[in-house]
Amino acid sequence: MTKADIVNEISKSTGIERFTVQKTVEAFMESVKGSLSKDQNVYLRGFGSFIVKKRAQKTARNISKNTTIIIPAHNIPAFKPAKTFAGQVKSSVK
Numbered sequence: 001m002t003k004a005d006i007v008n009e010i011s012k013s014t015g016i017e018r019f020t021v022q023k024t025v026e027a028f029m030e031s032v033k034g035s036l037s038k039d040q041n042v043y044l045r046g047f048g049s050f051i052v053k054k055r056a057q058k059t060a061r062n063i064s065k066n067t068t069i070i071i072p073a074h075n076i077p078a079f080k081p082a083k084t085f086a087g088q089v090k091s092s093v094k
Helices: 003-014 018-037 083-091
Strands: 042-044 048-055 058-062 067-071 074-081
Touching: 003 018, 018 042, 018 048, 074 083
Parallel strands: none
Antiparallel strands: 042 048, 048 074, 058 067
16 A cells, blocks of 8 residues: 555545645654654554664674675664554454
8 A cells, every 4th residue: 555545545534635635644754754863752552653773783794895894873763563453464364
């Protein structure tokens, strides 16, 4: 499902015009990205959490050049689904 599909589905189910729904969805995504870039997690009860995971510094190998490189510590965004949401997905196996 793409962002356009989500906008169309919300527009059909609520009766709100697509342009307004698209602006709302984009504003939501910008808000989540802004919070995560400030190292603040976003919690949506019943859906899940957008969290910032911290990765430690590590040593890796570049096989083609046969060299060792150091990957510095960094943050990555992640999503952790709520238990009820994960349960719904697990029970919908076809």
